[in-house]
Structure formats: C-alpha cells, structure tokens
Amino acid sequence: MGFAALWIFLFHSRFANPLFDVPAYVSIMDFIRNIGFCGVDIFLFLSGIGVVQSIQKNTLKQYYINRLKRIGLSYLIITIIITLIMHWNFIFFLQIISTYGAFAVYLYDSLWFYVLIIWFYILFPAYYHIINKFKNKVAFTISILVLWIAVGLLIKGILRIDLWGLYNRIPVL
Numbered sequence: 401m402g403f404a405a406l407w408i409f410l411f412h413s414r415f416a417n418p419l420f421d422v423p424a425y426v427s428i429m430d431f432i433r434n435i436g437f438c439g440v441d442i443f444l445f446l447s448g449i450g451v452v453q454s455i456q457k458n459t460l461k462q463y464y465i466n467r468l469k470r471i472g473l474s475y476l477i478i479t480i481i482i483t484l485i486m487h488w489n490f491i492f493f494l495q496i497i498s499t500y501g502a503f504a505v506y507l508y509d510s511l512w513f514y515v516l517i518i519w520f521y522i523l524f525p526a527y528y529h530i531i532n533k534f535k536n537k538v539a540f541t542i543s544i545l546v547l548w549i550a551v552g553l554l555i556k557g558i559l560r561i562d563l564w565g566l567y568n569r570i571p572v573l
Contacts, residue, residue, distance in 0.1 A: 407439030409436075479496055
C-alpha cells in the first residue's frame with residue numbers, strides 16, 4: 401500500500417519536462433509518474449483483500465463498525481476542513497458528506513476516493529454473501545465481469561463521464 405500511495409502522490413505532483421534534450425531516464429520516469437492512477441488500482445485491490453479478511457473474521461455488525469472507524473471519522477474531518485476552506489454552505493456539506501453530491505452533481509466536487517470506498521464497504525457484504533452461495537467462484541466472478549462490461553457499454557453514453565471512471569474502477573475492488 402505504501403508503494404501505491406507513493407505512486408499516487410507522484411502522479412499528483414508531476415511536472416512538465418521540456419520536450420527537447422530530455423534524457424531517456426527522465427522520459428521513463430515521466431511515463432511512470434503519469435500513469436500513477438495505477439497506484440489507485442493497486443490500493444483498491446489491496447483494500448479489497450483487506451475487506452475480505454475483515455468480513456471473514458468478524459460479525460457483520462463488527463465489520464461495519466470497523467469500516468466506520470477506518471474511514472468514517474477521517475472522511476468527516478477532511479470534509480469539514482474542505483468545507484471551511486472552500487466556504488461551502490451547510491446544504492452542500494450535507495450533499496458531500498452523504499455522498500449524494502458525488503452522484504447527483506459531480507464526482508470531483510467531493511472526495512471521489514472516499515465515495516468509492518464508502519459504497520464498496522456498504523455493498524460488499526451483499527456481494528460476499530452471494531458469491532459464497534456458488535461452488536465455482538471463478539465462473540461466477542467471470543460472469544459478473546462480463547455482465548459489468550456489457551452494462552458499462554450500454555450506459556457509457558448515458559452515464560456522466562466522471563461517474564464512468566468510477567464505474568470502471570469498481571471491478572478492481
């Protein structure tokens with residue numbers, strides 16, 4: 401996770417290099433830095449592994465308590481800080497904290513990563529319960545991914561572009 405977090409940090413702190421006289425190693429580093437969004441995918445994948453382990457060793461109630469502790473307080477604190485800095489009104493703050501604003505207004509008005517993780521944490525137990533009813537979990541997972549792609553292709557022209565990116569990250573989890 402540390403590697404993924406560092407990669408994400410580098411992605412967000414990237415800078416433009418001159419297009420002339422650039423040594424090859426700089427171009428390679430720029431490429432690696434510019435695809436830093438892959439760090440998000442690594443982070444999400446590892447989070448998925450952690451959530452499976454958490455749900456296997458805890459009751460459903462304890463699972464949700466642990467998830468709330470892990471992300472709820474930090475999401476609240478960060479949203480309050482951003483609200484104060486950006487001078488958001490109370491209604492907009494409520495839209496963001498409830499994640500409604502991410503879906504109804506614009507994903508990047510809020511903390512999109514939190515929105516993704518919050519809904520993943522909320523919905524994962526249902527998916528986990530369903531997948532455990534199937535003997536062939538690989539076939540079930542492949543079927544879900546094919547369905548995911550089919551639905552994605554159908555809604556691509558309808559879904560807002562910001563939500564399209566979010567939609568396509570969910571299978572990584």
